[in-house]
Amino acid sequence: MRARSKRQRTGRGVALQAEQADRHALYQRSVQDPEAEVAQLDDLFRRLRGRSPLSLREDFCGTALLATQWCRSDPRRTAIGVDLCRDTLEWGRLHNVEPAGKEIASRIHLVQDNVLDVRTDPVDLVCGFNFSYNGLLDRASLRRWFENAASSLTEEGLLVLDCYGGSEAFDTVEEERDIEGEFTFVWEQASFNPIDHRAECHIHFRFPDGSALERAFSYRWRIWTLPEIRDLLAEAGFSSIHVFWEQFEEGEEEDEYLVSTGRYEEVAEAENQESWICYVAAAR
Ligand SMILES: C[S@@+](CC[C@H](N)C(=O)[O-])C[C@H]1O[C@@H](n2cnc3c(N)ncnc32)[C@H](O)[C@@H]1O
DSSP states (O other): OOEEESSOOSSTTOOOHHHHOOHHHHHHHHHOOHHHHHHHHHHHHHHHHSSOOOEEEEETOTTOHHHHHHHHTOTTOEEEEEESOHHHHHHHIIIIIGGGOHHHHTTEEEEESOTTTOOOOOEEEEEEOTTGGGGOOSHHHHHHHHHHHHTTEEEEEEEEEEEEESGGGGSOEEEEEEETTTEEEEEEEEEEOTTTOEEEEEEEEEOTTSEEEEEEEEEEEEOOOHHHHHHHHHHTTOOEEEEEEEEEEOOSSTTOOOEEEEEEEEOSOOOOOSSEEEEEEEEO
16 A cells, blocks of 8 residues: 555655555544444443443454443443454554553453454453454354354343445445545445455545545455344354344435434334445344
8 A cells, every 4th residue: 555646746845645644543534433333332232131231342343443432431341352453453552542541441451363263251242343244255254253252242242243235235336435624535345246245345545635545455355145144143153133224314405315313223124225234233
């Protein structure tokens, strides 16, 4: 991944925006909303268990932004963050965990390990967000993650993951989003093979000065479908599986598309949309 510019530099010594950028910081601002994710986890657990969850294991934690917010949200809360990548965990320790202060940091435990093998004390919640499990490319691996999660939960514990689908999920796509006028986040699903659902995905960041971090992050994914996920959860020992579907409402402007309310409701049937996101909560 190299900073590139379509324009000439404006003068000697003037750094391009892409050269000054930190891809982890850009990623966090583009695709993570830890306050909303903590509220979502709390809400799902309360609805199914009638109490607030206290211990979280964030699998595929990356920079542990969610684990840090989890512990910030309640002084009784603890978090374990699990990720394979030492550098990403170290970035998270320096930029998220330590800046949260000693007391909060003391309740966060970062583990460099494979989520398929890691062994941890039982927790109320294991979660894996931003569709990271799509990096597990075969049934045996996804099932093994589910089995690992199942064996890492307290009696009332839940595994929570997010899932995306709809016809657009099974196609090539390039979507752009402006982030506070400072840069453009680009999600590219560059290829999709209908035979094995393998997809090549990239994240690019583009800046107003014409510079860009192309392929700041790249993923070789298998786009798992919701029925496959539900079947594998059941095979892995989860006896109750709940799907919470994003709720939409009419926009304020005439002709505006439906807008997300940010609420998710448990459903057994949903409209077949071009693009959708849901949360799956599974209990043993
Ligand atoms: C898409 S990022 C997700 C970061 C963050 N959790 C989020 O919600 O945006 C996926 C992360 O999963 C990690 N990862 C991929 N396979 C893994 C595995 N088998 N075990 C642990 N971590 C893994 C990668 O190192 C990467 O940091």
